[in-house]
Amino acid sequence: MSSEVLLEVHEVSKRFRVQGRDLHAVEKVSFQLQRGQTFGLVGESGSGKSTLGRLVLKLLEATEGRIVYQGKDITRFTQKQMRPLRQEMQIIFQDPMASMSPRMTIGMAIEDAMIIHRIGTKEERQKRVDELLERVGLPREVKWAYPHELSGGQLQRVGIARALSLRPKLVICDEPISALDVSIQVQVIQLLRELQQDYDLTYIFISHNLAVVEYLSDVVAVLYLGEVVEQAPAEELFSRPTHPYTQVLIQSILKMPRSLEERQVLTPIQGEIPSPFDPPKGCPFHPRCPMAVDRCRTTKPERRLIGPNHAVACHLAT
Amino acid sequence: MVSQPLLSIEDLRVEFDRGEDTVYAVNGVSFSIAEGETLGIVGESGSGKSVTLMSAIGLIRENGRIRSGRALFQGTDLLKLSERQLEDIRGREIGVVFQDPMTSLNPVMRIGDQIMEAMLAHHFCSHREAFERTLQLLHEMGIPEPRARFRNYPHEFSGGMRQRIMMAIALACEPQLLIADEPTTALDVTVQMQILALLEEQRRKRNMAVAIITHDFGVATNFCDRIIVLYAGQIMEVADTGAFIRESAHPYTVGLKHSIIEIGHRAKPLKPIPGMAPTVTEMPRSCSFAPRCPLATERCRNELPQLREIGPGHWVACHRAEEVLADVI
Numbered sequence: 001m002s003s004e005v006l007l008e009v010h011e012v013s014k015r016f017r018v019q020g021r022d023l024h025a026v027e028k029v030s031f032q033l034q035r036g037q038t039f040g041l042v043g044e045s046g047s048g049k050s051t052l053g054r055l056v057l058k059l060l061e062a063t064e065g066r067i068v069y070q071g072k073d074i075t076r077f078t079q080k081q082m083r084p085l086r087q088e089m090q091i092i093f094q095d096p097m098a099s100m101s102p103r104m105t106i107g108m109a110i111e112d113a114m115i116i117h118r119i120g121t122k123e124e125r126q127k128r129v130d131e132l133l134e135r136v137g138l139p140r141e142v143k144w145a146y147p148h149e150l151s152g153g154q155l156q157r158v159g160i161a162r163a164l165s166l167r168p169k170l171v172i173c174d175e176p177i178s179a180l181d182v183s184i185q186v187q188v189i190q191l192l193r194e195l196q197q198d199y200d201l202t203y204i205f206i207s208h209n210l211a212v213v214e215y216l217s218d219v220v221a222v223l224y225l226g227e228v229v230e231q232a233p234a235e236e237l238f239s240r241p242t243h244p245y246t247q248v249l250i251q252s253i254l255k256m257p258r259s260l261e262e263r264q265v266l267t268p269i270q271g272e273i274p275s276p277f278d279p280p281k282g283c284p285f286h287p288r289c290p291m292a293v294d295r296c297r298t299t300k301p302e303r304r305l306i307g308p309n310h311a312v313a314c315h316l317a318t
Numbered sequence: 319m320v321s322q323p324l325l326s327i328e329d330l331r332v333e334f335d336r337g338e339d340t341v342y343a344v345n346g347v348s349f350s351i352a353e354g355e356t357l358g359i360v361g362e363s364g365s366g367k368s369v370t371l372m373s374a375i376g377l378i379r380e381n382g383r384i385r386s387g388r389a390l391f392q393g394t395d396l397l398k399l400s401e402r403q404l405e406d407i408r409g410r411e412i413g414v415v416f417q418d419p420m421t422s423l424n425p426v427m428r429i430g431d432q433i434m435e436a437m438l439a440h441h442f443c444s445h446r447e448a449f450e451r452t453l454q455l456l457h458e459m460g461i462p463e464p465r466a467r468f469r470n471y472p473h474e475f476s477g478g479m480r481q482r483i484m485m486a487i488a489l490a491c492e493p494q495l496l497i498a499d500e501p502t503t504a505l506d507v508t509v510q511m512q513i514l515a516l517l518e519e520q521r522r523k524r525n526m527a528v529a530i531i532t533h534d535f536g537v538a539t540n541f542c543d544r545i546i547v548l549y550a551g552q553i554m555e556v557a558d559t560g561a562f563i564r565e566s567a568h569p570y571t572v573g574l575k576h577s578i579i580e581i582g583h584r585a586k587p588l589k590p591i592p593g594m595a596p597t598v599t600e601m602p603r604s605c606s607f608a609p610r611c612p613l614a615t616e617r618c619r620n621e622l623p624q625l626r627e628i629g630p631g632h633w634v635a636c637h638r639a640e641e642v643l644a645d646v647i
Contacts, residue, residue, distance in 0.1 A: 045477070046508035123482040151594055152363070178598060181362035186577040186590040201491040208506060211579045238581055254514075254536030255580050260560045264540050269508050271475055 006202050007033040008054065014038060014051055021185045025051045025274050027226045028065070031219070035169070038196070038203040040217030040234065041207075042210055043250070046273055048226035051207045056204065057089050058082055069170075087117055087166040096159030096174035100147045106133075107143030109163050117166060132161040148293030153184035160191065163200070172204045177212065189216065203247060210249060214238045217259075219309070220247045222278065225276055225284040232310035240304060242317045245285045283314070292317055323350035323390075324495055324527050325374070325412075330387035332373045332551075334367070338521055342598040343369045343382070343549040351495065356521060356528045358542035358559075360535065366551035366594055367531045375412055375497070376404040393496075410440040413488030417500035419480035423472040429483050430456075430468030436490040442598050455486040460516060478509035482516065489520060496521070499531045514541060539563055544631075547571050550598050550606035553625055556633040569611045569626055569640040605636070613638050 014026040026048040033039045041049040054060040056067060058074060066075045079083075093099055100109050110129045114120060120128065130140055135158040147155060156176060163171055173192065189212065195201060203295040207213050213220055214234050221231040222245065230243040235260065241247045248269045257263045271288045274280055280287050286296040295315050303313040329566065330345035344366045351357050359436035361367040372378060374389035374396055389396040391412070396404065398407075408414065416422045424432055430452050439450040458581050459482040472480055481501060488496055498517065502510035521528050532538055538545050545562045547555045547570065555568040566572050573591040593610040608614040615637070623635045628643070636642065 037467065044508065106592075153594055163430055181593040181595070182574060183362060183536075183577045184594060186579070187592075189579070190588050190590055192584050209579075211581045214581055214584055215579050235584060248508060250581060252511045253581065254511075254534070256535050256539050256542045256575070256578060257563060259563060263559075266511060266540070268512040268515045272478060273508070284379075 004035045006030055006035045006069070008066075008068040009033075009056065010068070011068040012052070012055055014055055014060060014079055014290045015063045015274070019278075021277050024226050025277055026055065029221070029223075029226075029228050030065075031221060031228075031231065033202055033204070033219075035202050036196070036200050037218045038205050038216050040213035040220040041204065041223060042208065042213045042220060043223035044208060044249075044273060046225075046282060047223040048276075049223050050174055051226075052194075052223070053091070053174050053204055053206050055166070056189045057091060057172060058078075059091075068290065088169045089172070089173040090163035090168040092156075092159050092165065092176045093165050094178050096155045096162075097147055099159070100155075102147055104146075105143060106145050106147070106150070106158050109147075109158065110143070110165055110293060113162060119166070128165065128309075131163075134193070135164070136161045137187075152180050153187065154158060156184075156188055157191070160188075160195070162239075164195065167199070168201070169186075170202045170204070172206065175208070178207065178209065192216070197215065210238075210253060222288070227281050227284055227313065228311075229285065229314070230312045231303075232308075235309065236310050240307075240310070242310070242312045244289045244291050244316075245283075245315050248288075253293065279303060281288045293316050322353055324353045324355075324386075324392065325529075326390045327374055328388040328390070330370060330374065330389065332369055332378070332382060332387035333385050334379070334382045336381070337436065339599045342601055343551050344373065345598065345602055347387075347548070349552070349553065349556060351527050351529055353494065354527055355544065356542045358405060358538035358545040359529060359548065360533065360538050360545055361548035362533055362595055364550075365548040366398055366598060367533075369551075370548070371485065371497050371499070371529060371531060375414070376401065377408075377414075378495065384452035384604045400511065406440065409436055409488075409493075410491045411440065411493050411495065413491070413493035413496045414482050414497065415481070415488045415498045415501045417503050417509055419477070419484040420472065423483065425472055428469050428471060428477070432563065433483070433486050434489055436487045440459075440491050442491045452486070452598065455490060458520070459483070459486045460512070460562065461486075476509075477505055478512060481509075481513050485513075485520070489524070489526075492524065493521055493526060495527045495529065497529045498529070500533070501530070502537065504534070510537075517541075547574075550602065551598055552602065552606060553633070554607065554635050556625070556631070557629075558631055559627060561632045564644055565629070565632075567634040567643045568607075568634070568636045569613050569638070569642055570607045571641060573610075573612075612646045613641065616638045 009031050011028045011030050013028055016023040043049045055062050065071055079154050087287045107129050111125050114125045133140055138157050174236045177188050205216050217234045220234045220237045221228045224245050230246045241250055282298050285295040287291040301313045306317055307310050328348050330344050330347045334341040334343055344369055359367045360486040373384055425580050434448040437443055453464045461467050461482055502513050542556050542559055549570050554570050576589040591610050603622055605618040606621055608618040617637050623637050624636045625633045629631050
């Protein structure tokens with residue numbers, strides 16, 4: 001693995017103007033991603049994790065901040081300037097069905113991106129479709145099938161094959177396993193891992209499933225109301241979760257106990273995620289935080305380092 | 319705990335027409351739920367976990383039919399009742415909560431009216447009492463400012479709050495059994511915890527039986543007294559939660575357990591179950607799990623394993639259950 005920096009995200013923010021009000025979707029997020037690494041983004045619905053993925057791909061324009069891809073500042077790139085980079089940056093969605101035409105066969109769907117980017121001859125593309133199907137573990141006959149004839153797991157493999165068809169460097173995986181059954185999830189995770197090693201892929205892995213993010217990621221950021229409240233190498237973050245929100249998230253996962261005595265007491269956190277139109281003053285998490293003190297209600301905590309590469313935005317973190 | 323069965327499902331078989339095929343969705347499922355018990359029904363998509371309970375209470379899609387079986391609720395066979403008789407029981411003695419409240423709540427009716435309607439339709443109490451009880455239920459379900467929220471429509475609530483409203487409707491007539499079909503699957507983890515804690519609190523308070531349909535072993539093992547594992551429309555294993563945790567005896571259960579990624583598993587290699595669950599278009603004559611099973615033998619491919627009791631209340635449908643218990647996989 002090389003230590004080449006593929007992507008740098010500097011203080012990126014996104015605000016949407018909705019009916020005359022500002023919705024704070026992403027607030028000043030920064031991270032750096034090396035080639036071959038996986039950056040995990042966790043957070044609950046409305047945390048801004050998918051928006052952030054789309055900002056990186058420039059499917060959305062950042063309101064503030066800079067996005068640097070392979071040394072080039074692409075923040076203000078036009079669609080035309082982005083065109084050659086599009087091949088290198090791909091996305092895998094939660095619902096692959098939604099991004100496929102029901103009237104296109106699987107083979108056509110995989111070939112489509114190559115046609116758009118004018119890659120290869122018809123014959124070469126067909127050969128590539130066969131290779132890709134085999135690589136993602138699908139029988140070759142699948143290329144004659146239509147999306148509705150496949151299971152969710154098979155469709156996600158097709159989604160992966162499509163993303164790989166252009167030989168990308170960066171792949172954004174946006175909840176790619178959330179809609180799948182447990183036994184199929186593991187298969188897809190294993191496939192994503194193998195592909196990463198074989199093709200030196202760099203991933204941004206977006207999920208609400210903390211355990212899966214821990215499993216796959218090198219570095220993890222926890223988002224709450226569009227802000228990174230904690231960011232650290234995966235092992236560090238999960239062995240020493242420091243932000244109260246990260247702790248709450250981890251405690252909310254119901255693990256399978258080893259005996260009846262070890263069953264978890266159901267301890268809910270109070271309240272709900274506040275409206276992103278009107279984020280709380282001070283720390284965004286203070287209204288729900290079991291440890292909040294006066295200072296948290298008035299002063300917004302800056303992100304600071306509490307260990308090597310371990311950043312936390314909490315006044316009380318040590 | 320009282321061990322009198324409240325609901326007893328016997329040899330239930332449900333089929334669906336799909337094009338020219340018949341899909342055998344439920345293939346001879348039998349189990350019971352005792353008063354006050356919390357039962358977990360676990361399985362993946364297409365395992366028949368929802369269809370089993372929903373057809374027992376008369377909620378079955380148009381292309382489906384019940385081939386045989388009985389569903390005795392307090393001695394009455396629900397499968398023999400008319401739609402109107404079923405409506406009397408559903409929502410009154412049996413409450414139901416679905417995964418997606420948005421599709422079961424009426425989008426153009428104020429939520430307070432929907433809760434009241436649940437009581438009035440069943441002549442549970444007077445109009446005035448229904449109003450008071452609605453405010454009380456909203457309060458119990460943890461919805462702040464019940465009086466103001468009464469007048470809101472479903473879209474004005476978050477997913478978690480809508481699930482609380484569904485629970486208020488399901489619990490309005492004090493049912494003895496609550497069927498919760500993937501009640502927290504669409505919710506974030508912190509909200510899932512809130513809803514499960516609420517469900518647990520209400521279950522205790524009302525001494526109500528709960529059947530929770532879930533694909534999540536974490537939810538089932540932490541929340542339920544007893545767990546049933548379904549695969550391809552058949553029961554693979556039934557056990558008290560303690561036995562289920564310690565000594566799963568079906569290779570499918572063990573495979574699913576190995577498929578769970580938990581925090582702290584970073585360095586562990588994954589052990590996926592190969593292949594995928596079948597769509598059953600022929601009446602099963604052999605073990606449905608055999609094509610994916612690491613222990614499958616000729617016998618498994620030729621002879622349908624029957625459920626047999628291998629420990630007190632611990633039933634398993636596998637020819638090689640003893641070996642699974644002895645940790646061969």
